[in-house]
Amino acid sequence: MADIKAWLRNRFGKSARRAQEESAAASLFKKPETAPIEGAEAERALAERGRRAWEASGVFSVGWCTDVGRVRNHNEDALFILSSEQEANNAAPPFGLFMLADGMGGHQSGEVASALALRAAAGWLLSHVYFPLVDGTDRGADQPSLTDMVREAISHANRVVTRDYPGSGSTLTCGMILGDRLFVGHVGDSRAYLLRVGQPARQLTKDHSLVNRLIEMGQLTEEEAAVHPQRNVLYRAIGQGATLEVDVFTYALEPGDRLLLCSDGLWGAVDEAEIWRLIQEAPTPQQACVQLVAAANAAGGNDNISVVLVETWRGQSQGV
Amino acid sequence: MSDRKSEPAPEQKGGSAVNLETRRMRGLSQRLRQPLFPRPEPSVAPKSSASPQTHLVEEPLSGTPAGVPAAKPDGSVSGAAASAETQQIAGKPQVSYEGLLSAGVQLQGRYKILGVIGIGGMGAVYKAQDLRFPGVLRLCAVKEMINTALDSQVRQMIVRNFEREASILATLGHPAIPQVYDYFTEGSRCYLVEEFVTGKDLEARLAEAEGFFSEGMVADWAVQLCEVLSYLHNHKPRPIIFRDLKPSNIMLDDHDRIRLVDFGIAKLFQSGEKGTMIGTEGYSPPEQYRGIAEPRGDIYALGATLHHLLSKQDPRLEPPFSFHERPIHKTNPTVSRELIGVIDKALEYDINKRWGSAEEFRRALAASLSIKIGSGSLGDKTATFDTGVVKPLWKFACEDEIRGSVTVADGMVFVPSYDHNVYALAEDNGKFLWKYPTEGGIACKPWVSEGMVIFGSIDKVIYSVDVRTGHLLWTAPTQGRIFSSPFGELGHIFIGSDDRQIYAIHQMSGRRAWTYAADGEIRSRPLVAESLILFACQMGMVYALSLNREQRWRFRARRGFLASPVMHNGLVFIGSLDNHFYALDVRSGWAAWKYRSGGSIVSTAVIWKNMVFFGSSDGFVYALDADDGRVVWRYQTDNQITAAANVAEGNLYIGGVDGNLYCFDALTGAVRWHYQTDGPITGAPQIADGIVYIGSADHYVYAIPM
Known part of the structure; x- marks a missing residue:
């Protein structure tokens, strides 16, 4: 418990905590039922409502782009983007x-595999996470x-691709955000990066490539x-047999964090410093x-070159 | 080297080594694996280059991999099913491709095909009868390799290499190497005729085995393998590198003797294909990917094989060369330190750090076997530390068990006892200061703040007493026995009761602010964090209420909760009687991850450096990565762990039902010391000023130096 107190202290600071205590203590006695609000309390309640509305608008700002490149004649990359916000009581x-x-x-199967992998994984997550979330289904141990x-x-996508298009394959990198928590699932050598204000960019995923392992072991240089x-x-990779080990991580996001997903067409061609510079200088994620x-x-x-850039809660760190 | 994009696999530089490529052909007998998958380069887009470069045929292929006949395995046959018996004919032909020899066909007028053993990328392997011995049924294995090279010069070169290598194989004589009887070429097909080995390969044995192989058995196999490798490596005029040692290439014959099968030379028939991998993914040494093949590569592959046999972790399902990150004792703690050391040395990345020869490896294995007798193993934890050095600074006896947790504050130790009292003791010497008697046992952890000691009793009442004098300040009644520990925040005390309600009590006045009815008895401590009140009940529900009692979310476990929630980085951590440890997203109540332990979890978690620590009634203390629930380490004690842990200065302290207070290195799980009390420990240790305070069911509270 001492840990928790310390944590609270660290998190809110002394005076902020006092202020929070006061307002929280007031709300301790507030009845759950909505009563007519007047005076200062009305102001506070409105501010609260305003804050929530503000918070709910533009939680994610998303840009994406994909291109065949200059050498290949078809694009085997595929993207999926969905962002959803609600404003309602207990939303x-x-x-x-x-x-x-x-x-x-090769031939057509590369893009077929990537598209199928994406559809299968996205469909699975929408039906197992998103719809229950919207429905307000009780959470419990019965769900994974x-x-x-x-x-x-991702395993499901793997089974589908292995079954329907054996001999083809795909990388798959998935960023799922729920509230302020990011879940990353990954196989292959596409990458996810987290860019946090004031910190060096962090590569969240590990390339599942032989040369990357050899580099890690000091058997090969980057060059x-x-x-x-x-x-x-x-x-x-997806599509290589019935069993597949998937890397999955979760991270607590902070306001202003940016998530970058990209295929090796980007990271293999443009050095990281240049990537960060372009992201910092662009006025919007799309640009x-x-x-x-x-x-x-x-x-x-x-x-092929593909990029998804997600910006979270832009500017919220400044408060309302 | 300018056009790397269309380059084949690197040339083997093993100058003096005979280029005996081994390649398994019994594709059907392989379990599913993760083939290394070459991705097509932009400038190369023919269909063949983009196909998976694997010689295995496990799933129906829509395209035709380069150099592979249009193999279409019967959909009803799985690789795993066929792996149980290798080199044994399955009931019916399992595969068919154009030109597959059918039963009854005779080759060279001598070898009568009886059936198909397996099929690989280069052709099939048949069971055949040698008609030269008409009076008896002399069986042999006939390996077929189909020469698909288009260029006639290349074709001839392949045939020449095949014949050269086959003749070398035919001269080998070692009991662990199946005899090569014959070889010949018919049209575009080359054949190798070998001794027919009955038995099972180690991959099949691994798949069948319920538990672990005994260390002695594996070490015995290892010694035999070293002997045969030594034979090959000392071959004159040039050493023979096996290059593809792995469990599926090692057979145990009917007499439990090792046979090294698949001196395949099919690899010759794959040359020139883009992206073809050399050796076996998972067991091959790193230098092989730089084109270096030498005897110490086989030593690495043997080390990899032994690692797999002992740990039962398939390296093909793990990142390449990751053996050191997955120490054998983590999955199989019974393996001796000596044997692990010997295997680890074989698995060194740096070729010069490995055993210098198979003979040296064999001697080390043999030595480890003899050391093993009568010495401790990694699993033998008592040998690793001396418990005599830990002595309590003081101890104090209550009149009954201490089931709750002590609290240290203001230079005092507050001890809840089942003898109905809360005791106040001097922190530095354990001197009795005061006690407050209630009408029932006390099983919580007192909350101390603002000059008050607050606790609940089994007599259903919440008490607040003066920290200095022990005089009563206020009481607040509930309708049920109280096991829940209080939590103070926002000027209020939150506490649960067996009347299934959670109470918010104004700390200064003892006045009840509100109650909230849960589905079950609330026996653990509530938590206020992120403007939420979090608590769990015996009916298996975790609740998140906003500060005005609105329910934000609920999470239902399969059984009840006795552990208390803790929070870190937006996750609520709590273990349940349903054996699971949950990390719930504080905003949504969804499980971000969960971990299944071997028993019910009563122990409340503690967090340190992004690791979460708790115990389970399976006897283990667990350290999990807080982000994803992966096990960082775990340690088995002699009995259940129901108490919460505490961390200070890199040490993890936790008590067990076995009566011990353990001190671990929190990062590694190494035991620093333990202290034996005479009763189960169910409360959390409290640490202050370099002293660990802990109560035990032996009635004592102990002050033990860290």
Whole structure:
């Protein structure tokens, strides 16, 4: 309990805590029923309502862009974007689902695999997480945890692709946001990055590529990896058999955090510092995405390029 | 080197080594795996280059992989089903492709095909009868490799290499290596005729085994494998590198002797394909991916195989070369430290740090076997520390068990006892200061703030007494026995009761602000955080109320809650009697992750450095990653753990029903010390000024230096 008190102290600070105590203590005695509100209390209540409305608008600001590049003749990347907000009494928290898949398998099957993987995973998450969320279904132990849901959604996509298009494959990187919590599910070598104000960008996902493992072990340098004949060999991908281990993580988001999903057509072509610069300087996430794709094309556009950029609660950290 | 995009797999540089590529052909006998998957480069888009470069045929293929005949396995046959018996004919042909030899066909007028054993990327493996011995049924295995090279010069080169390598194989004589009887070429197909081995391969044995293989058995196999590797590596004029050692290539014959099968040379027939992988994903040494093949690569692969056999973790399902991140003792704590050390050395990334030869490896294995007798193992925890050094600073006897947790504040230790009293003791010497008697046992953790000690009793009443004098300040009645610990916040005390209500009591006056009815008895401590009141009840429900009692969400577990919620980083952590430990998103009430322990969880969690610690009635103390619920470490004690833990200065303190107070290195789970009391410990340790305070069911409260 001492830990919790310390945590509260750290979190709110002394004076903020006092203020919160006062308003909270007042609300302790407030009846759940809505009573007519007058005077100062009315002002406070309105401010509260206003804050919530403000909070609910533009929780996510999303940009995305995908391009075939300059060398290939078809685009095997696929994207899925959904963001949902509610304003109502006891509303469900904001929900966002952002996915990127990079197919492989030649001819038509690469894009078929990525599209199918995306549809299967998105459909699974919508029916198992999103609809119950909107319905207000009771949460309980009978449902898998959200990390298990994300894992199961990607496993489901894997089974569907393996069954319907054996011999093809796809990466799949999924960012699901529920309230202020981010869930990342990942297989392959597409990437998710978290950009937090005042902190260096963090790569959330690990490339499931052979050369990345060899780099981690000190058996290859980055430079050697970039030209290694097996640099495109993945050790995990959708569509490669009945069982698939999926990386799943959760993170607590902070106001102003940005989530970037991208295929190797971006990270393999544009260096990270340039990626961050373009994102920082672009006025909107959409413009950032367009510029990132342009930069990858300027660097040769050897591969399909796909980018999703999600910005959360822009400006909220300043308070209302 | 300018056009890397269409480059084949790197050339093998193993200068002096015989280029004996091994490649399994019994595709059907393989369990599902994660083939390394080459992704097509933009400049190369023919269909063949984009197909999975695997010789396995496990699922019906829509396209035709390069160099593979149009293999279409019968959909009714799964790889796993066929793996139980290798080199045994299944009841009916399981696969068919154009040109698959049917039963009755004779090759060279000598080998009569009896059936198909398996099918791989390069062709099939048949069970056949050698007609040269008409009086008896002499069985052999006939491996077929189909030469699909289009260029006639390449085709001839492949045939020449095949014949050269087959003739080398035919000269080998070792009891663990199946005899090669014959080889020949018919049209575009090359055949190798081998001794027919009955038995099961280790992959099949692994799949069947319920528990772990015994250490002695695995070490015995390992010694035999070292012997055969040693034979191969010392082959003259040039060493033979097996290059594909893995459980599925190791057979146990009917006499439980090791046979190294699949000296496949099918690899020759795959040369030139883009992205073809060398060796087996999961068992191959890292340097193989730089084109280096040498005897110590086989030592690594043997280490990898032994790791798999002992830990039962399939390396093909794990990141490549991740053995050191997955120590054997984590999944199988019974394996001796000595054997693990020997295997770890074989698995060094740096080739020069491995055992220098198979013979050296064999000697180390043999030595570890003899050391094992009569010495401790990693699982033998008592050998690792001396308990004699831990002595309590003082101890104090109550008149009955201490089931709740002590609280230290203002230089005093407040002890709830089942003898109906709360005691106040001097922190530095345990001197008795005062006690407050109630009408029932006390099983909570007193809350101390604003000069008050607040607690509930089984007599159904909440008490507030003066911290200095022990005089009563106020009481607040409930309708049920109180096991719940109070939590103070916002000038109020929150506490649950067996009357299924949670009470908000004004701390200064003792006046009841409100109550809220839950579905079951509330026996754990409520928590106020993020403007929510969180608590859990015996009916398995976790509640989140806003401060004005509106329900924000509920979460239903399969059984009740005795543990209390704690919060960290937007997650509410709580274990349930349904054996699960839950991390609930504080905003939505959804489980962000959950972890299933082997028993009911009563222990309240504690968080430190993004790790969450708790115990379970399965006897384990768990340390999980707070973000995703992965096990960082766990430690098995001799009895249930129902108490909450506490962390200070990198040490984790937790009491067990076995009577011990344990001190762990919180990062690693190594036991620093333990202290044995004479009764179960069910309360949480409290730490102040370098002293750990803990109560036990032996009636004593102990002050033990950290």
